[in-house]
Amino acid sequence: MSQIVWIARHANRLDFVNPDWFLTAERRYDPPLSDDGVVQAQQLANRLKGENIAHIFASPFLRTVQTANKVAEALNLSIKLETGLSEWLNPAWMTEEPERLxxxxxxxxxxxxxxxxxxxxxANYPETHEKVRERSGQTARCLxxxxxxxxxxxxxxxxxxxxxxMGLVGxxxxxxxxxxxxSLVKVVRQDSQWLLELKGDISHLSLVEKVIRFN
Structure with missing residues (x-):
């Protein structure tokens, strides 16, 4: 039997568009999507229509929930909040454990x-680079x-x-x-083997970032 695991990154975030938002934000490490990020999330949702997805799991940060919600609306599915998919809780980016809704x-x-x-x-603050990879890889395999x-x-x-x-294909x-x-990653399970079919596809987007940022 086969199975497809799709992995999507959240759409553009408000503090990338307006860095000053961070200075006065109530939850400064949990920004919402920007206006163009909402458009990106809808384009992702349109891309995934007809892919026979049965379950949607999202990190509990606001930007990932907003992105997942657009897909859930398009596919008429629920959203399962999974802490194992959370942002890298990197003390170099965050001076304290991030406050979330x-x-x-x-x-x-x-x-x-x-x-x-x-x-x-x-997911426990603080995390090393090795820890976030181990945690998110374990989450992908588990789900x-x-x-x-x-x-x-x-x-x-x-x-x-x-x-x-990495948790699936190594x-x-x-x-x-x-x-x-x-972007969209597609990993396909054929029997006991995982195959990487999409490696970060952005063909569904009308607006893409020129420099990839991992935060």
Whole structure:
């Protein structure tokens, strides 16, 4: 039997467009999507129509939930919040553990969130580069195996997209996958083997970043 695991990075974020947002933000490490990011998320949703995706999992950060919600609306699916897909909790980027909206607050904003789902993998601040890859790789394997043979979508961040892909196909993903904003990775399971079919596709986007940033 076969299975497809899609892994998408969130769309463009407000603090990339307006760096001053960070100075006065209530949750400065949890920015929302920018206006063009909302357009990107809708384009991702349009791309994934007809791909027979059965489950959507998203990091609990606002930008990933917003991105996943566009896809969930297009596919008429729920969203399962999975901490294992979280941003790299890098102390060089974040001076303290990032504050996020609670699950209940997110569910009020995004009713498609499945409040009955329990996250499978934890993410603990602070994290090394090795730890985020280990954590996100473990998450991808766990969800692929638990929900096999259903096709699933993981909506994550630059480092956790790469780590998730590495968790399935191994070290080859380190050099092959390019996790730009709202890009799409496709990994196919054939019997016991994982094949990397898309390595960070952005052909569905009308607006793309010129320099890939992994934060």
């Amino acid at each position: 609670s699950i209940s607050a997110l569910a009020e904003l995004f009713p498609r969130i499945d409040i009955g789902y329990t996250s499978r993998i934890a 692929a195996n638990e929900f096999f043979p259903k096709n699933i979508l993981l909506v994550a961040h630059g480092a956790s997209v790469l780590g998730g892909a 070290e080859i993903a380190k050099t092959e996958v390019k996790a730009s904003l709202c």
